[in-house]
Amino acid sequence: DVKVTQSSRYLVKRTGEKVFLECVQDMDHENMFWYRQDPGLGLRLIYFSYDVKMKEKGDIPEGYSVSREKKERFSLILESASTNQTSMYLCASSFGVGGPSTGELFFGEGSRLTVL
């Protein structure tokens, strides 16, 4: 079974703090994604990566950065957390070579971030 593991299920941070969210997948997938999910807005793509050291902006990249130094690990960084970044963050991975796949997305359990 594919396993996507997110480092923290629940975090509480203060405005201005730097936040790291880590995601690890164990199926050698090329593609990895970070989404945030908010009530009524659905899942919105923040960043995605096709390969190590590659990254592409999604629909809402402002205020976020990412890092993919190893194939299995994709990190989301909030340089200076703000209250409007309070949300559920979901990492996903999928199989695909040379670009996003058209196949199944496997999600981690999510990280619920509260910024005070």
Added chain:
Amino acid sequence: RKEVEQDPGPFNVPEGATVAFNCTYSNSASQSFFWYRQDCRKEPKLLMSVYSSGNEDGRFTAQLNRASQYISLLIRDSKLSDSATYLCVVYSSASKIIFGSGTRLSIRP
């Protein structure tokens, strides 16, 4: 207008009922379509792909209508365990995956 739209519900139906919901998409060039299921406080998981000819998986039937640009999900003989949020997912291109905001379904005994 949202690129992918779903009726948010909630749909509240009795056990054993048949329920259907639709999802409309705006990009006529969209390539692939899926239904995901998300239980409360859990991550989304793939329920089924949607093929042009329509497809069935047990009590679940998915259909695609390219002319009217919508996909549908039909659940027959609904069970209590079907209570969840159902997410419509559209691949508008190889690099653009769009999620609907979900339809909440609640099955009552």
